Amino acid sequence: MPEIPLVPAHWRFPAHPTSARHARHAVTASLPRALRPHLGDDIGLLTSELVTNAIRHGACREEEEVIELVLWPADGHYWLAVSDPGTGTPTLTHPDANSESGRGLLLVDSLATAWTVRPRPxxxxxxxAGLPFRRGG
Structure with a gap:
């Protein structure tokens, strides 16, 4: 009999700056207790960066829009999808030392085993983005 996969965790948060903190706590708390020491900090940082980017660059502040998150385990990783209503494509940049922003995807790139951008249907x-169950191995 095949192993039945876990149901992915799903959240919706308003496109508001305080949602990054709420999303970080929700995602971290949803991890199994045994994995929190290994993944908690990294998945919290990954969540904060992706939600902040979605709010800043993918949502229209004049509308009541939401940011959606889905977290699921597969293939030795926890995968996090952060979705926004925008049509832009996030791109990795390399800001200079004096820039005050633009490093979010650099953090995502350094933390995640793999990451990608996909249009929604x-x-x-x-x-x-995916993080391995055990960092460094």
């Missing part, structure tokens, strides 16, 4: 964009 109806409207918006998703950034998907």
């Amino acid at each position: 109806t409207r918006g964009t998703s950034v998907i």
Whole structure:
């Protein structure tokens, strides 16, 4: 009989700056207790960066828009998808030392085993990133 996969965790948060903190706590708390010492800090930082980027660059502040998160385990990783209603494509940049922003995807790139940007079927964009169950191995 095949192993039945876990149901992915799913959240929706308003496109508001305080949502990054709430999303970070929700995602970290959803990890199994045994994995929190290994993944908690990294997945919290990954969540904060992706949600902050989605709010800043993918949502229209004049509308009541939401940021969606999905977290699921597969293939030895926890995968996090952060989706926003925007149509832009996040790109990795290398800001100079004096820049005050622009380093979010550099953090994502250094933390995640793999990450990508995908258009959503109806409207918006998703950034998907994976962290291995055990860091460094």
